[in-house]
Amino acid sequence: xxxxxxxxxxxxxxxxxxxxxxxxxxxxxxxxxxxxxxxxxxxxxxxxxxxxxxxxxxxxxxxxxxxxxxxxxxxxxxxxxxxxxxxxxxxxxxxxxxxxxxxxxxxxxxxxx
Amino acid sequence: xxxxxxxxxxxxxxxxxxxxxxxxxxxxxxxxxxxxxxxxxxxxxxxxxxxxxxxxxxxxxxxxxxxxxxxxxxxxxxxxxxxxxxxxxxxxxxxxxxxxxxxxxxxxxxxxx
Numbered sequence: 001x002x003x004x005x006x007x008x009x010x011x012x013x014x015x016x017x018x019x020x021x022x023x024x025x026x027x028x029x030x031x032x033x034x035x036x037x038x039x040x041x042x043x044x045x046x047x048x049x050x051x052x053x054x055x056x057x058x059x060x061x062x063x064x065x066x067x068x069x070x071x072x073x074x075x076x077x078x079x080x081x082x083x084x085x086x087x088x089x090x091x092x093x094x095x096x097x098x099x100x101x102x103x104x105x106x107x108x109x110x111x112x113x
Numbered sequence: 114x115x116x117x118x119x120x121x122x123x124x125x126x127x128x129x130x131x132x133x134x135x136x137x138x139x140x141x142x143x144x145x146x147x148x149x150x151x152x153x154x155x156x157x158x159x160x161x162x163x164x165x166x167x168x169x170x171x172x173x174x175x176x177x178x179x180x181x182x183x184x185x186x187x188x189x190x191x192x193x194x195x196x197x198x199x200x201x202x203x204x205x206x207x208x209x210x211x212x213x214x215x216x217x218x219x220x221x222x223x224x225x226x
Contacts, residue, residue, distance in 0.1 A: 004155075033214065033215075035217075040222075041219070042204065042217045042218060042219045042220050043156075043204070043217040045214065045216070045217075048214050088155055088156070090156075099144065099146060099161050099168075099169075099208065099211050099215070100146075100158050100161060100169055100171075100172075101146075101148075101156075101158060101215065102158065103148075103155035103156045103157070104155055105154065105155050106154075106155050
């Protein structure tokens with residue numbers, strides 16, 4: 001059974017600071033997704049990572065994937081309050097049902113002034 | 114191009130009643146997925162359907178839950194004889210192909226009294 005772990009579960013950071021969220025998964029996968037969720041809202045797609053070494057950046061967020069280490073990171077640069085949300089990684093397995101996403105527990109990010 | 118649509122957005126049921134949740138995928142998408150999110154948790158896969166077929170229902174509870182995606186009309190997730198533990202947000206996602214990125218709907222928040 002594919003397991004996905006995120007850490008930290010909760011992150012409080014000041015505006016302007018940098019931090020990294022980690023996503024570890026337990027079985028082989030070449031497809032990893034990062035989503036953002038605001039309270040009471042749906043999931044907004046942030047990044048789609050489809051190969052080892054993939055790196056994508058959008059604004060103050062940068063995501064990377066290391067399939068050999070089974071690790072993805074979401075790096076936040078110079079955080080701003082608008083980034084406050086819960087961030088989820090989700091992994092699609094290489095075997096079995098390719099569409100069956102397994103989500104991490106989420107990292108609740110709070111950016112303070 | 115309208116996104117994934119779900120209705121109702123909020124649903125209140127008393128214990129023992131039935132809940133019907135509807136999902137209309139994005140135009141051109143024939144793959145539908147249902148996920149459940151309990152408070153303060155990540156999303157958990159329930160079922161994956163294509164038109165008129167259930168592809169993977171490994172995440173569905175064996176009793177009281179069923180899903181369909183008919184040739185015409187929306188996909189429906191049906192919960193019979195609801196219990197308090199069914200209270201959650203239920204998200205539907207769709208994709209054009211089985212291993213493509215999934216796009217999420219706004220969710221249905223079910224409350225069982």
